[in-house]
Amino acid sequence: MTVERSADVSSAALGTQPRSVACQCRNASVDLGSRAGPRRILGDINFDLHEGEFVAILGRSGSGKTTLLRVLGGLVDPTPESVVTFHGRPVAGPPQDVVFVFQNYAASLLPWRTVHNNVALGLEGKVPVAVKRARISESLATVGLEARAADYPWQLSGGMQQRVQLARSLAMRPRGLLMDEPFGSLDAMTKASLQDQLQQVHQHTGATIAFVTHDIDEAVFLSDRILVLDGSPATIAHEIPVELPRPRDQLATKELPEFLRLRRQVYDAIVETGD
Amino acid sequence: MTVERSADVSSAALGTQPRSVACQCRNASVDLGSRAGPRRILGDINFDLHEGEFVAILGRSGSGKTTLLRVLGGLVDPTPESVVTFHGRPVAGPPQDVVFVFQNYAASLLPWRTVHNNVALGLEGKVPVAVKRARISESLATVGLEARAADYPWQLSGGMQQRVQLARSLAMRPRGLLMDEPFGSLDAMTKASLQDQLQQVHQHTGATIAFVTHDIDEAVFLSDRILVLDGSPATIAHEIPVELPRPRDQLATKELPEFLRLRRQVYDAIVETGD
Amino acid sequence: MTTLGVGPADAASPVEPGERRRTTPARGTRTGSLPPLRGLLPLVVFLASWQLVASRLSPFFPPPSDWASALLDLSRSGVLLPAAFATVITFLLGLVAASVLGTVLGLAVGASARTDRALQPTLEYARAMPPAAVVPIATLLLGFTGTMKVVVVTSAAIWSILLNTRSGVRQLNPVMFEMARSLQLGRFERVRKVTFPALLPSIFLGVRVAAPVALVITLLVEILTQVDGVGALIAQSQRNYEFAQGYGLILVAGLFALLVNALVSMLQARVMRHRPPA
Amino acid sequence: MTSATAVLRRTNVLGVATMLLLLGAWELLIRVGLLDFQNLPAPSAVAARAQQLLASGELMTNLLHTLRVTLLGWVLASVIGIGLGLVLGLWRPAWRWSMASFELLRAVPPISLVPLALLVFGFSVRTELTLIVYASAWPVLVNTIEGVRTVRPELRDVARTLHLSRRETLLKLTLPAAMPSIVVGLQLGLSLALVLAVVAELVGNPSGLGNALILAQLALRPEEMFAYVFTIGLLGIALNAAFRQIVAWTLTSAKPLPGKVS
Amino acid sequence: GGTESGSPGASSGATASAEAETTALRIAFVPATTALPLHVAQAQGFFKENNLDVTLTQAANISDLPSTLGRQFDLAIGTATDLIRAGTAGLDIVQVSGNTVSTKENPFVQVIVPPGKGIMDFGDLGGKTVGSPTLSGVIHVGTLFTAKKQGTDPATIRGVEAPSPTLPDQLKGGRVDGVEALQPFASQLTKAGNVSIGDPFSAIASPLATNFYVAQGEWAESNKDAVERFVKAMEQAADFIEEMPMESRTILQQFTELPAPVAATVPLPTYDFDIRTEDLDKWVGVLKELGQLDGEVDTGKLVLSER
Ligand SMILES: Nc1ncnc2c1ncn2[C@@H]1O[C@H](COP(=O)(O)OP(=O)(O)OP(=O)(O)O)[C@@H](O)[C@H]1O
Ligand SMILES: Nc1ncnc2c1ncn2[C@@H]1O[C@H](COP(=O)(O)OP(=O)(O)OP(=O)(O)O)[C@@H](O)[C@H]1O
Numbered sequence A, B: 001m002t003v004e005r006s007a008d009v010s011s012a013a014l015g016t017q018p019r020s021v022a023c024q025c026r027n028a029s030v031d032l033g034s035r036a037g038p039r040r041i042l043g044d045i046n047f048d049l050h051e052g053e054f055v056a057i058l059g060r061s062g063s064g065k066t067t068l069l070r071v072l073g074g075l076v077d078p079t080p081e082s083v084v085t086f087h088g089r090p091v092a093g094p095p096q097d098v099v100f101v102f103q104n105y106a107a108s109l110l111p112w113r114t115v116h117n118n119v120a121l122g123l124e125g126k127v128p129v130a131v132k133r134a135r136i137s138e139s140l141a142t143v144g145l146e147a148r149a150a151d152y153p154w155q156l157s158g159g160m161q162q163r164v165q166l167a168r169s170l171a172m173r174p175r176g177l178l179m180d181e182p183f184g185s186l187d188a189m190t191k192a193s194l195q196d197q198l199q200q201v202h203q204h205t206g207a208t209i210a211f212v213t214h215d216i217d218e219a220v221f222l223s224d225r226i227l228v229l230d231g232s233p234a235t236i237a238h239e240i241p242v243e244l245p246r247p248r249d250q251l252a253t254k255e256l257p258e259f260l261r262l263r264r265q266v267y268d269a270i271v272e273t274g275d
Numbered sequence C: 001m002t003t004l005g006v007g008p009a010d011a012a013s014p015v016e017p018g019e020r021r022r023t024t025p026a027r028g029t030r031t032g033s034l035p036p037l038r039g040l041l042p043l044v045v046f047l048a049s050w051q052l053v054a055s056r057l058s059p060f061f062p063p064p065s066d067w068a069s070a071l072l073d074l075s076r077s078g079v080l081l082p083a084a085f086a087t088v089i090t091f092l093l094g095l096v097a098a099s100v101l102g103t104v105l106g107l108a109v110g111a112s113a114r115t116d117r118a119l120q121p122t123l124e125y126a127r128a129m130p131p132a133a134v135v136p137i138a139t140l141l142l143g144f145t146g147t148m149k150v151v152v153v154t155s156a157a158i159w160s161i162l163l164n165t166r167s168g169v170r171q172l173n174p175v176m177f178e179m180a181r182s183l184q185l186g187r188f189e190r191v192r193k194v195t196f197p198a199l200l201p202s203i204f205l206g207v208r209v210a211a212p213v214a215l216v217i218t219l220l221v222e223i224l225t226q227v228d229g230v231g232a233l234i235a236q237s238q239r240n241y242e243f244a245q246g247y248g249l250i251l252v253a254g255l256f257a258l259l260v261n262a263l264v265s266m267l268q269a270r271v272m273r274h275r276p277p278a
Numbered sequence D: 001m002t003s004a005t006a007v008l009r010r011t012n013v014l015g016v017a018t019m020l021l022l023l024g025a026w027e028l029l030i031r032v033g034l035l036d037f038q039n040l041p042a043p044s045a046v047a048a049r050a051q052q053l054l055a056s057g058e059l060m061t062n063l064l065h066t067l068r069v070t071l072l073g074w075v076l077a078s079v080i081g082i083g084l085g086l087v088l089g090l091w092r093p094a095w096r097w098s099m100a101s102f103e104l105l106r107a108v109p110p111i112s113l114v115p116l117a118l119l120v121f122g123f124s125v126r127t128e129l130t131l132i133v134y135a136s137a138w139p140v141l142v143n144t145i146e147g148v149r150t151v152r153p154e155l156r157d158v159a160r161t162l163h164l165s166r167r168e169t170l171l172k173l174t175l176p177a178a179m180p181s182i183v184v185g186l187q188l189g190l191s192l193a194l195v196l197a198v199v200a201e202l203v204g205n206p207s208g209l210g211n212a213l214i215l216a217q218l219a220l221r222p223e224e225m226f227a228y229v230f231t232i233g234l235l236g237i238a239l240n241a242a243f244r245q246i247v248a249w250t251l252t253s254a255k256p257l258p259g260k261v262s
Numbered sequence E: 001g002g003t004e005s006g007s008p009g010a011s012s013g014a015t016a017s018a019e020a021e022t023t024a025l026r027i028a029f030v031p032a033t034t035a036l037p038l039h040v041a042q043a044q045g046f047f048k049e050n051n052l053d054v055t056l057t058q059a060a061n062i063s064d065l066p067s068t069l070g071r072q073f074d075l076a077i078g079t080a081t082d083l084i085r086a087g088t089a090g091l092d093i094v095q096v097s098g099n100t101v102s103t104k105e106n107p108f109v110q111v112i113v114p115p116g117k118g119i120m121d122f123g124d125l126g127g128k129t130v131g132s133p134t135l136s137g138v139i140h141v142g143t144l145f146t147a148k149k150q151g152t153d154p155a156t157i158r159g160v161e162a163p164s165p166t167l168p169d170q171l172k173g174g175r176v177d178g179v180e181a182l183q184p185f186a187s188q189l190t191k192a193g194n195v196s197i198g199d200p201f202s203a204i205a206s207p208l209a210t211n212f213y214v215a216q217g218e219w220a221e222s223n224k225d226a227v228e229r230f231v232k233a234m235e236q237a238a239d240f241i242e243e244m245p246m247e248s249r250t251i252l253q254q255f256t257e258l259p260a261p262v263a264a265t266v267p268l269p270t271y272d273f274d275i276r277t278e279d280l281d282k283w284v285g286v287l288k289e290l291g292q293l294d295g296e297v298d299t300g301k302l303v304l305s306e307r
C-alpha cells in the first residue's frame, strides 16, 4: 500500500510519543438475550484506544470478544449507563472512518457481486472512478487475489473469501479498523504475509486497530497492547503492553527474548482464565 | 467419550500393525466453474486412507483442501476417470458412517433448532431416545457446551457454533470423519482441550479421520500422516509420515525432538509451495 | 447466490432500523408481518368522505351507511349466513389444498432442474388460463358442485406458493443440504427437517399472497356459476342494481381477508418464533 | 457447437414433450369417444382452425392487442407495486398506518370493479388497464415488502460499517437481496396481467383475445374458441420465457447457486 | 372480432343537405338474433334515410350496459326485469322502444330436459338443477313463475349459471337436469333427442315483450325526435326482414359469425317496436309473485312518455 498520511502520524504510530485518545470505553456493559432471559455478556469494560494504537483482544471462545468489538463498532447497543466514544463522538451506529471486519466472512460478502465489486462497495461514489480502480487492484494485490477479481465469492475458498473482506476494508483507508479474527482461516504463509502487510498499512496510515485473534504469536507480533477478556460477564482480566521495536520482522522479532517472554505471559494469562 | 469399540480396533489405531484401506483415491481430478469456464482444481490425486488412520491435509489458502475433502465426502463429483472409494464402495453421495465437518460452520447449523436439537439431528430415529439423549449430553460436554444446550445457534459465539457442529459429528460415532478446519475459530486453550478429546475419540473408536488445518503444530500433534497440497491443479506435493508415539500429550509430545523436527519439515514443505 | 438468504434463519422476521438494535430479542415481539389495525385509517377516511359526498354521486355510489343497512336486511332475511359459510368453506379448502400442493410442487421443481424444465411450459400454460375459460370446463367435468369450486380456487391460488417455494429452494445455502446428506438423513427426513423448515418463510410469503387470491377466485366462481356463496349474492346485488348491498358484501369479504391474513401472520410468528431476530 | 445443437439445447425438449403428451391424451380421449362434448373439440381440429385464423391475420391482430395491453398494464402494476412496496417495506410508519387497508383492498375481486370501471371509463382500454393494474400489482407489492424486510442482518451490518448512504444501501444491498422475491412477484404479476387482460376483454373492453374468445363461443365455434384459449396459454408461456430470459441476462442475483439441493 | 361497424366520420360529409338534422346515435348490442333489425337498418341505409348516424358497438353481456347509458352509449338492448329493477333502484333509465316479443307460436326460449328423466312439465322441476344464462334475467324468472303456476315451490329449483353456448354440453354431461335454451340451442337440443317442456313466457302472456331498447331518461326526453326516427328505421328493418329473409340471414351471419347453416335456419324472433307498458306491468306482477320485488312500481315512469 502506498504511503498516505504524513510522517508525523506514522511516527506517532511507532508508539513512543503520548497519543490522543481515539476510542473510549467507560463502564461498558452489554446484555443479550438467551433462553433464560437477558444475560449480561460484558460487564463494566473500561479502556482507551489511542490514536494509531494497535490493540489485540484475546480470550476464550465465547468470552465476549466479538461483542466488545461490535460495541466499539456501533453494531450493538451497550446498556444505557455505558459511555463509548470513537474519535471524540459517542458511538451510536457505526462511527465515521471506522471499518469492521466480520468473523463470519462468508455472510459479509454480497453473493451477487464479483470479488472486484465487493471490494468496490465501500468506495463507490466516494472516490473518483480512477482512484477507486487503483485502490481496488492495490488492495486485491495486497491480499493476493488480483487474479480472482472477476469471480463470485462463492467460487472462492474460505480463506480467499476472508481475504476479500480484508481487501474491502483496506481499500477504504479507514482511520479505525475493528477486525474479528481476520486471519483465522489462513495458512501460516499467507497469514504471515498478510500480517506484514497489515503492519505496513498500520505504520503508513496511522490507523487505530482493534484486532481479535486466537493466535498468541500473532497478537504479540502485531500489537502495542493486548487485552485478555475473561469472566461472566466478561471484563478485561489482563492488559499486557507489548513494547517490541517496530517495524517488526517475522524472523528477527520472533526470536527476541522479549517476544518469547510476552508470548509466555499472554499464554499464562489465557490459561489462567476460564478456570 | 466412553469406550465403544473393542480393544483390537483401538490397538489398530495405534498405527503399528498393517491396516486395511478405508478410503482410496486414484487419479482423482475435479473441475469447477469459474468466470473463464471450468477450471481444474485438483489433478490426479492418489492416496489411501487406512482404517483408523488420522491424516492431516495442509496447503495454502485456495489450494484445494476443502475440495479434496468434499470429494472424499461425496459432495463434489470428480471427473469420470477418477476412482474414489470409501469402505470399499465407490463414493457417490456421502458414504455411510462418514460425517463431514464443514468449514462454514454457521451455515451448517439449523437456526430454528436449539443446540441440543442440532446435535440430535443425525441421531433422530436411528438410536433409541435414551441413547440419543445420553450421546447428546456427552458430546456437548466434550465440547464444553452442556450449559448452552437450550440456546439457539445464533445466540452463540463463532467458536461455540463451531463446537456445536463438532459435537453433532461426534455424537454420531462415525467410522470416518472428514473435518474442515474444525478448530479454526478456537482459542489456544479450548483448541488444546478439543485436540485431546479428538485424540481420545480416535483411539477409542478407531475412526478414520481426514483433517484440514492451517495449524502445523496441530497437524503434527494429531496425525499419523500429513499431506501437503500444492499446484494448480493441486496435487499432493508432500506426504510426511508422523511417527510419534501415542497417546500424545500437549506438553510432553510437543517437546520431543521428533515433534520439533516434523514441525520444521512440514513448515518447510509449505513454504516451498506456492512460490 | 451462495449465502443470500442462508437464512430461512434470517428471513424469518422483518426488521426496521429502529428496532434492530434492541438488546433483548425477546420472543413474542415478533409481530413483524401482522399489520396493525390502525392501518385501516386511510380506508376509513376514504369511506367517511364517500359518506359525506355520496348524496351528490349517482345511485351507483350509495353512501357506506346504506351498505350497512342493506347488509343488515340481508342477514335478517337469513341469506347471508349460509352464503358466508359456503364461501368460507370453499376458500379454506382451496387455500389449504393450494398450500399443500404448491409447497410439494414448488419443492419438486425447485430441487430438480429436470422436473422444473419438464413441467415449466405446462404450469405456465395453466397459469395463464383465465378463470372464465377454466370454469365452464371445470363445471363440465365436476358439475356445479363444491368440489368444482375448490378445484378452481386451488388451481388459481397455487401459483404464488409454488413460485415462492421454488425461488426459496434456490436461495438456500447448499451447505445446509450437504450437511443433511452428510448426516445420512433420508430423503424424506431431509425434506421434513431441513428443507421444509428452511423454506417456511418463502412458503408463508406465498400463502400470504395466495390467501386473498383464493378469496377473490372463490367469489369469482360463485359469481360466474351462481353456485351458493357470497359471490353469488354480490352478482345478484349488482344485477339488481342494489349497489349498496354489493359494496357491503365486498367490504365484508375484505374484512374477512384481513382476518385470514392476521391468522396466517400469527401462525407464521408462532411457527417461526425460534428464528434469529433480524 | 453448431447453431443447430445450440438451438436444440436451448429449447425445452422435456417441457414440450410433456405438453405434447397431455395434448395427445386429450386427442385420444376424444377419438375413442370417451370425451364427447360439443364445446370440447379435439386438439387437431383446434390446430386446423388456428391455422386459418393465423392465415387471415385475425389471430395476430387480437394477440397484439392483448399483448400490448398486458405488457403496459404489467409495467404500470410493477412500477406501482415495487414503488409502494419499497415505501411500505422500508418505512415502518407508512406500513403501520396503511397496510391493513391494502390487505383489505387486496381481497376485492377485480371482477366486481367492472361496473365501476365501466361507469368511469366505459368499454375501453382504460377499463382493461384498470383491472390489470389493480389485480397484478398485489403480488408485486407483497413480495417487494417481504423481500426488502428480510434482508439478512449480516448484510445490514456490512452496509452500516461501510457507511453506505440510505440510497446506496437500498440500491446496492436491499434491492439486490430482495430481488429474488421481487422477481417472483413480477412473475406472478405478469401471468395475472394476462389473465386479467383476457377477463377484461370478456366483460369490459371488446377487443383482443378475450373478446375473440367469447365471440367465438357465442358464434358456436368451439374450435375457434379453443384456438384462442391455446393462444392465451402459449402467450403465457412465451411471456414467462421472455421474462425468465431477461432476468437471467440482467440479474445475477436471481441465478441459482451451483449446488446440489435436497 | 371487429366490434364497431359504421363510422361516425364517414357518413357525415356524404349527405350535405341533411347534415344539419343528422343525429349521431351510439348503440350497444349483443351478437344475437335480437340485434338483427339494428344491423339490417344499418346495412340497408334505413338509419341514414332517417338522418341518423348510427355507431354500433358490440358487447358481450347486456347486464353491464345500463351504467354506460348516457355516457358511452345512447341506446342499448335491455330486458324487462333489468329495467324494472333499475327503475326501482332509482336509475334514470327508460324504455324507448320495443324489440322482440315472445309468442306461443314463436317462443323466444324453451326449457329443455333429457328424455326419460320423468320431467314432463315445469311442475316437475322441483328439486332439480336448471342451467340458465342469467338467473336474474327474464328467462329464469319466467321459468320460476311457470313452475310456481304449475304447483312447484320455485325455491326448490336450483338455478346455476353458464354461458348459453355451453349449456347443451352441461345437459349432455348430466351436470344439470334442464336448461333454459335460446335459439338455436333449443332446436339443436330437441334434434338431439331431448325434450322441450315448453315456453316459460306463455304462462305470463302471449305475446309478451321480453327485451327492448333502453336509454338514459334525461337523454331520451331531450332526443324524442331522434328516438322516433330510430323506431321508424327499425320498423322498416323489421319489414325488410319479413320480405327478404335470405338477405337478412346473410346479415345475421355476418355480424354474429354463426356457422352458415345455423344462420340460415335459426328461428327468428318476432319483432315489435311498440312500447307495451301493459307487459311491463305483467312483469312487475311476476316479480312480486316470486318475491323478487316489493313496493309499488309506476311502470309509466319506466317508459319514454308519448314519443
Ligand atoms: N463452487 C466453486 N466454484 C468454482 N470454483 C471453486 C468453487 N469452490 C472452490 N473453488 C475454487 O477451488 C479452489 C480450491 O478451493 P478450496 O475451497 O478447495 O480451497 P482450500 O484449500 O479449502 O482453501 P482455504 O484454506 O482457503 O479454505 C480455489 O481456487 C477456489 O476458488
Ligand atoms: N445474538 C446473541 N444473542 C444472545 N447471546 C449472544 C448473541 N451473540 C453472542 N451471544 C453470547 O455472548 C457471549 C459472547 O459471545 P461473542 O460472540 O462475543 O464471543 P467471542 O469471544 O467472540 O467468541 P469466539 O471466539 O468463539 O468468536 C457468548 O456466550 C454468546 O453465547
Ligand SMILES: [Mg+2]
Binding pocket: A065, A066, A067, A103, A180, B157, B158, B159
Ligand atoms: Mg467471536
Ligand SMILES: [Mg+2]
Binding pocket: A157, A158, A159, B065, B066, B067, B103, B180
Ligand atoms: Mg477450505
